[in-house]
Amino acid sequence: MGHAGSVTLPKRFLLEGCDNCLFDPYNSIRDAILLAGRAPGLEHRTRETSEWLDQFEPELEKHRIYVIRRDLTTPTAYQEFLAEYWDKPTFLINLEHDVVPTLNAVIRLLNCPWPACTQAYELGGHVFTGPIHPDLKDPNWCDMTGFGLMKLAPLTRRQHPLPPMGTWEHLDYRYMYSIRKTEACFKWHTHPEIIKHNHPPET
Numbered sequence: 776m777g778h779a780g781s782v783t784l785p786k787r788f789l790l791e792g793c794d795n796c797l798f799d800p801y802n803s804i805r806d807a808i809l810l811a812g813r814a815p816g817l818e819h820r821t822r823e824t825s826e827w828l829d830q831f832e833p834e835l836e837k838h839r840i841y842v843i844r845r846d847l848t849t850p851t852a853y854q855e856f857l858a859e860y861w862d863k864p865t866f867l868i869n870l871e872h873d874v875v876p877t878l879n880a881v882i883r884l885l886n887c888p889w890p891a892c893t894q895a896y897e898l899g900g901h902v903f904t905g906p907i908h909p910d911l912k913d914p915n916w917c918d919m920t921g922f923g924l925m926k927l928a929p930l931t932r933r934q935h936p937l938p939p940m941g942t943w944e945h946l947d948y949r950y951m952y953s954i955r956k957t958e959a960c961f962k963w964h965t966h967p968e969i970i971k972h973n974h975p976p977e978t
């Protein structure tokens with residue numbers, strides 16, 4: 776049984792084996808936790824995502840994707856939420872409060888053999904992001920991405936820890952720059968099907 780560290784996880788999250796092993800656990804792990812941070816006070820943007828989770832959580836569990844929701848009520852709560860699960864021996868899928876995925880998109884993220892994947896999503900109603908600076912030669916790869924809907928394998932998270940604790944703004948940028956300091960050629964596999972993002976247009 777793996778060590779759960781300082782966080783007590785329900786039994787369903789605990790995997791056979793040791794989460795301190797140095798071999799690549801990628802081939803043996805098929806479980807994922809889906810972290811769904813919520814932003815109290817932004818219900819007009821977050822309701823659809825919450826309802827999507829209500830509807831699809833049982834289906835996600837069938838695919839061994841376990842949803843953990845949390846109200847993020849302080850400026851550093853977003854990074855603290857990620858940090859709490861960062862070293863767990865499961866895949867980690869992050870879903871931001873106003874991004875509305877599809878079941879297929881989430882399952883494809885988990886099943887994709889690449890260790891770091893990001894899903895494209897709308898920004899401003901028509902311009903999509905996900906890949907912030909896509910590799911123009913190949914739309915399936917980008918060197919930076921937002922955190923709207925992404926997946927990271929456990930070994931990749933161990934190789935690329937979160938940056939020093941900070942506020943939610945630009946957490947994704949801070950992580951991207953932190954990765955690039957140690958691995959300049961790091962690329963995210965991009966899943967280009969654009970999913971909905973209930974974010975008001977920039978004016």
Ligand SMILES: [Zn+2]
Binds near residue numbers: 884889893
């Ligand atoms: Zn992928």
